[in-house]
Amino acid sequence: MSSFRTAFALALLCCVPVLCIAGGARAQGAATIKIGELNSYKAQPAFLEPYRKGMELAVEEINGAGGVAGRKLELVVRDDGGNPGDAVRVAEELVTREKVDLLAGTFLSHIGLAVTEFAGRRKVFFLAAEPLTDKITWQNGNAYTYRLRTSTYMQVAMLLPAAIAAKKKRWALVYPNFEYGQAAAAIFKEQLRAAQPDVEFVTEQAPPLGRIDAGAVAQAVDDAKPDAIFNALFSADLAKFAREGNTRGTFNGRFAVSLLSGEPEYLDPLRDEVPVGWIVTGYPWYAIETPEHKAFIEAYRRKFNDYPRFGSVIGYSTIKSIAAGIAKAGSSDTDKLLKAFENLKVVGPFGPFEYRACDHQATMGAYVGELALRDGKGVMVDAKFVDGNTVLPSCAEVASRRLRPQN
Template sequence: MVRTRRLSRRALTTAAPALVALAALATLTVAGLATAPPAAAQEPIRVGEINSYTRLPAFTLPYRNGWTLALEEINAAGGVLGRPLAVIDRDDAGNPGDAVTAANELVTREGVDLLMGTFFSHIGLAVSDYAKQRRVFFMAAEPLTDALVWSKGNDYTFRLRPSTSMQANMLAEEAAKLDATRWATIAPNYEYGTSAVAAFKAALSALRPDVEWVDEQWPPQGKIDAGATVQALLRAEPDAIFNVTFGPDVARFVREGTTRGLFEGRAVVSLLTGEPEYLDPLGAEAPEGWIVTGYPWYAIDTPEHDAFLEAYRARWDDYPRLGSVVGYNAMKAVAAVIEKAGSTDTDALIKAARGIAVETPFGRITFRAADHQSTMGAFVGRTAVRDGRGVMVDIRYVDGAAVLPPEEEAAARRPE
C-alpha cells in the first residue's frame, strides 16, 4: 500500500522548469550514442531507443532524463553481465514510418541488441510489428493501446505502462459512484483514443447498466478545434464527460470548456490529466474536482519513491514527471531482463522477461508471462488548485495486477 502525505508548499514551489532537464543532460552523446561512465573496458550492450522527442517534449524529455539516471546507476554498479549498457537513441517525430526506419537502422547499422521506447500507440504497434518480423526483443515503454499485448501481441514485445483498459477500469470504479447516467466522450481520433473510449465504455457499462452514451467527439490529435468541440458537447447535455485528450489539446479543451461553462454542474473523468506533463502547464487554470489518473510526485511517501525522488533531483535539479518514472523503469527492466537471461540472445531475453520481477519507484512490478503486460499501476485522485497550480488530491495507488484480466483470459486474447 502506498502511503500519502499532505502537500508541501515547498515541494510545489521549488521545482525548476521542465526543459532544464534536457539542458542538464551530461551523458556522452556521439552521433546519437549516449553512454554513462563505462562499467568496464568491455564491449557495451547496446540498447536502441526510439521516441517522439520533438513531437511531445513535455513527456519525452523527462522520460529521457529518467532512463539516463537509471543507465548511470546501472553502469556505476558494474553494468550488466560485467559489461556497460549504452543507448543509441532516435527521434521518430511522431511518425510510424520514421519509427520503423529508425528501428531498422538501429538493428542493421548500429547492431543494437534490443529495442526500447516509443510513446504514441500507433507507433508502438508499428515498432512491435517490426520487432516480430526481425525477431528483435522490444521493451515498449509508453504506448497504451490494449492491442499491443492482446489482439496484436507477439512473442518479442513487452509493455511497461498500464494500458488503456487498465486505467479505464481504475477510473470506471470511481465514475460508477457518480450520480450521472448521460455520458459523453472526447478523445483523439487515433488508436490510443479509440482504444481508451472503448475500454471505459465497457468498464462503466458493466458497473452501471443504466448509463446512456449520448455523444462522442473525435478531434484530430494535436489539432483540436476546442470551441466547436465544446459546443457540440454542450448540445448533447451530458451529466458527465470522459476525456482522453492530452498535451496541448487538453489545455485548449480545459480553457474553452471553462469559458463556455461546460464543466459547471458536470463531472469529468479524465485519463492522464493528473500527470505533471499535462496538469502543470495549466497553472491556476487547472480544473477542480476532475477524477484523473496521474503522478502526484509531491504526495507519495514510500521508501522506494523517496529514494528515486532524491536521486532524480540531485541529478537534474528538477522534479520528476511521469515520463521520468517510465524512462527509469524501462531501463531498469531492460537491465533486469538481460541479467536474468545471461546473454543478449533474443530467445533468452524473451524467456527471461516472462514473469520477471523488477523493483521500481512504485514498488515491485512483474511482467506477466501470459500477455507480456507489466503490473505497473497508476495513481487515481481528483484535481485541485493549490498555491496557483494544479495538483492531485485524495490519491490512491492502484496496482496494475488488480485491474488486469486473469492470465488465462488474457492469453486467449492474443493471436495464436
C-alpha cells in the same frame, strides 16, 4: 516452447516470410550492451524530455555500479518522427547499422504497434515503454514484445469505480482520434455498460491529435447536455479543451473522469485553469512517501536540479527493467532475454512489479485522485495507488480478447 509463444503460433504463421535477424546478433563479448531507443522526442517533448532524463539517470546508476552481466549499458537514441513508417525505418537502422542488442521506447500507440510488428517480424526484443494501446500485448502482441506502462484497459479500469459510484446516466466522450483515444473510449463504454446497462452516451467528440478546435468541442459537449464527461485528451489538446471548457462553463455541475490528466507534464501548464474536481490518473510526485520513490526523487533532483515528471518514472523504469532482464538471463541474447522477462520482477519508483508471462504486460500501477488548486497550480488530492495486478484481466480473459476485436 513457452506458453506465450504457443499462444502466438497461429498469428506468426500468417506473417509474410522474411529474413530473420536476431536482435542479439552482436558478439556477447562486446564492451557494451547497446539499447536502441526510438521515440517521438520532437512531437511530444513535454513527456519525452523527462523520459530521456529518467533513462539517463538509470544508465548512470547501473554503469556506476559496474554494469550488468559484466558489461556497461549504452543508449543509442533516435527520433521516430512521430510517424509509423519513419519509426520502422529507424528501428531497421538501429538493428542493422547500429547493431543494437534490443529495442525500447515509442510513445504514441500507433507507432508502438508498428514497432511491435517489426519486432515480431525481425525477431528482435522490444520493450514498448510508453504506448498505451492494449493491442500491443493482446490482439497484435507477439513473442518478441513486452510492454511496461500501465495500459489503456488498466487505466480505464482504475477510473471505473468512481464513474460507477457517480451514478450518472448521460455521458459525453472526448478523445483524440487515433488508436489510443479510440481504444480508451471503446473500453470505457464496454465496462460502464456492463456495470450500468441503462447508461447513455450522448455525444462523442474525437478531434485529430494535435489539431483540436477546442471551442467547438467544448460547445458540442455542452449542447449535448450530459451528466458526466469521459476525457482521454492529453498534452496541448487537453490544455486547450480544459481552458475552453472552463471559459464556457462546460464542466459546471458535471462529473468527469480523465485519463492521464494528473500527470505533471499535462497538469502543470494549466496553472490555475485546471478543471477542479475531475477524477484522474496521474503522478502526484509531491505526495508519495514510499522508500523507493523517496530514493528516486532524491537522485533525480541531485542530477537534474528539478522534480520528476511521469515520463521520468517511465524512462527510469524502462532501463531498470532491461537491466533486470539481462541480469536474470546472464546475457543480452534475444531468446534468453525473452525467457528472462517472463514473470520478471523489477523494483521501480512505485515499488515492485513484474512482467506477466501470459501477455507480456507489466503490472506497474498508477495513482488515481481528484484535481484541485493549491497555491495557484493544479495538484492531485486524495491520491491512491492502484496496483496493476488488481485491474488486469485474467490470462484466460486475455486469451479470449486476442481472438475478438474491441467493440
